[in-house]
Amino acid sequence: MNNLREIMALATRPGVLSFAIGLPAAELFPREELAGVAARVLRTEPSALQYGLPLQPLKAQIVEMMAWRGVRCTEEQIFLTSGSQQGMDLLSRLLLPQGGQVLFDEAVYDGIRLATRLQQPEILTVASDPATGMDVDAVEALLAGGARPAFLYAIPDGHNPLGVSLSREKRHRLAALARRYRMPILEDDAYGFLYYGEEPAPPLRALEEEWVYYLGSFSKILAPGLRVGWVVVPPPVAARLSPLKHGADIDTPSLSHWVVSAYLESGSLPAHLTTLREEYRRRRDTMLAALREHFPSGVRWSHPGSGMFVWAELPPGLDAVDLLRAAVETERVAFSPGAIFYGGAPQGARYMRLNFTSLPPERIEEGLRRLGRAIRALQEKPGAELASPPRLS
Numbered sequence: 001m002n003n004l005r006e007i008m009a010l011a012t013r014p015g016v017l018s019f020a021i022g023l024p025a026a027e028l029f030p031r032e033e034l035a036g037v038a039a040r041v042l043r044t045e046p047s048a049l050q051y052g053l054p055l056q057p058l059k060a061q062i063v064e065m066m067a068w069r070g071v072r073c074t075e076e077q078i079f080l081t082s083g084s085q086q087g088m089d090l091l092s093r094l095l096l097p098q099g100g101q102v103l104f105d106e107a108v109y110d111g112i113r114l115a116t117r118l119q120q121p122e123i124l125t126v127a128s129d130p131a132t133g134m135d136v137d138a139v140e141a142l143l144a145g146g147a148r149p150a151f152l153y154a155i156p157d158g159h160n161p162l163g164v165s166l167s168r169e170k171r172h173r174l175a176a177l178a179r180r181y182r183m184p185i186l187e188d189d190a191y192g193f194l195y196y197g198e199e200p201a202p203p204l205r206a207l208e209e210e211w212v213y214y215l216g217s218f219s220k221i222l223a224p225g226l227r228v229g230w231v232v233v234p235p236p237v238a239a240r241l242s243p244l245k246h247g248a249d250i251d252t253p254s255l256s257h258w259v260v261s262a263y264l265e266s267g268s269l270p271a272h273l274t275t276l277r278e279e280y281r282r283r284r285d286t287m288l289a290a291l292r293e294h295f296p297s298g299v300r301w302s303h304p305g306s307g308m309f310v311w312a313e314l315p316p317g318l319d320a321v322d323l324l325r326a327a328v329e330t331e332r333v334a335f336s337p338g339a340i341f342y343g344g345a346p347q348g349a350r351y352m353r354l355n356f357t358s359l360p361p362e363r364i365e366e367g368l369r370r371l372g373r374a375i376r377a378l379q380e381k382p383g384a385e386l387a388s389p390p391r392l393s
């Protein structure tokens with residue numbers, strides 16, 4: 001079975017305990033506060049329900065948030081989007097010619113493939129080490145060998161799906177390559193505010209202003225249903241994005257922009273981020289402990305310091321899609337098989353991505369107990385090869 005739609009239908013079947021999707025914890029949405037600010041905005045700001053220009057005060061507030069990430073920028077460099085997914089879509093339309101080249105990790109957030117598919121690009125890939133992330137030597141070799149991608153897409157913090165963050169050294173090297181080859185890097189920082197130990201190294205945009213186009217989002221730190229994101233780009237790029245966004249959705253959603261701005265104005269975001277980090281750290285630790293307890297010894301997994309995902313590798317001889325099918329049928333538990341992030345390529349066959357933020361700790365424990373049973377059952381099936389040590393450490 002290599003049909004991605006079929007895989008996702010299995011992984012999201014109702015009644016199944018699912019680690020498949022990158023959902024934030026719904027019970028942590030600050031609903032009371034959002035209800036309060038939304039009611040006030042609706043009562044006092046008719047323009048929140050009107051067509052309108054992008055909300056300037058929100059841009060000023062985002063400039064301040066970017067400073068928390070160590071990025072210096074101006075309001076002229078902020079372009080508001082309907083989620084960072086729209087940022088990817090608009091930047092792809094702007095930068096990528098039909099049939100042009102793009103450069104991705106070989107295991108990458110599938111949304112970037114969707115955002116670029118209309119241009120039918122030639123997708124160049126570099127290996128993604130589960131422990132250290134993007135292979136920057138390979139990026140350099142491709143560029144030195146004459147590759148000229150319209151952009152490189154990178155997720156330096158809390159990578160989806162690997163859960164890894166790039167070292168300071170790799171960030172400096174990527175920023176330098178972008179400068180040397182005049183190659184835009186789309187830096188997706190969807191998870192940059194969600195770290196569970198020391199504050200991470202600054203994003204690429206803090207190292208390179210001209211060639212790094214930063215994508216930010218309120219989806220993982222406030223609520224994805226608001227559909228508010230932003231990009232940080234040089235002002236001439238922002239000017240060229242503007243008609244594209246106008247053509248897509250007439251610069252809306254105004255109400256969401258007003259609500260997010262009023263929420264930020266209340267000063268509640270820093271405390272909310274602290275709550276998210278504490279709770280998600282607890283859930284990550286629960287998942288890592290449950291993996292140790294319930295998974296057979298031949299499986300390896302990553303230890304993410306940020307983001308929402310653990311990336312696990314099954315022993316040779318086991319296929320993650322076969323496992324998903326069996327786990328849904330017999331144990332009513334699901335995950336995302338690696339094939340999704342490899343665009344269906346066979347290298348993804350033994351990987352699984354496990355989300356640790358959407359379920360409370362006791363459900364994580366229960367789900368992994370079931371999944372461990374499903375792996376053992378598959379291993380014991382006649383025909384399964386004996387496990388030999390996998391690569392991931």
Ligand SMILES: Cc1ncc(COP(=O)(O)O)c(C=O)c1O
Pocket residue numbers: 022082083084085086109111155160188190216217218219224228229
């Ligand atoms: C790496 C990454 N980028 C972007 C997105 C989309 O975010 P948004 O809701 O801001 O469009 C996601 C969603 O899961 C993601 O994982």
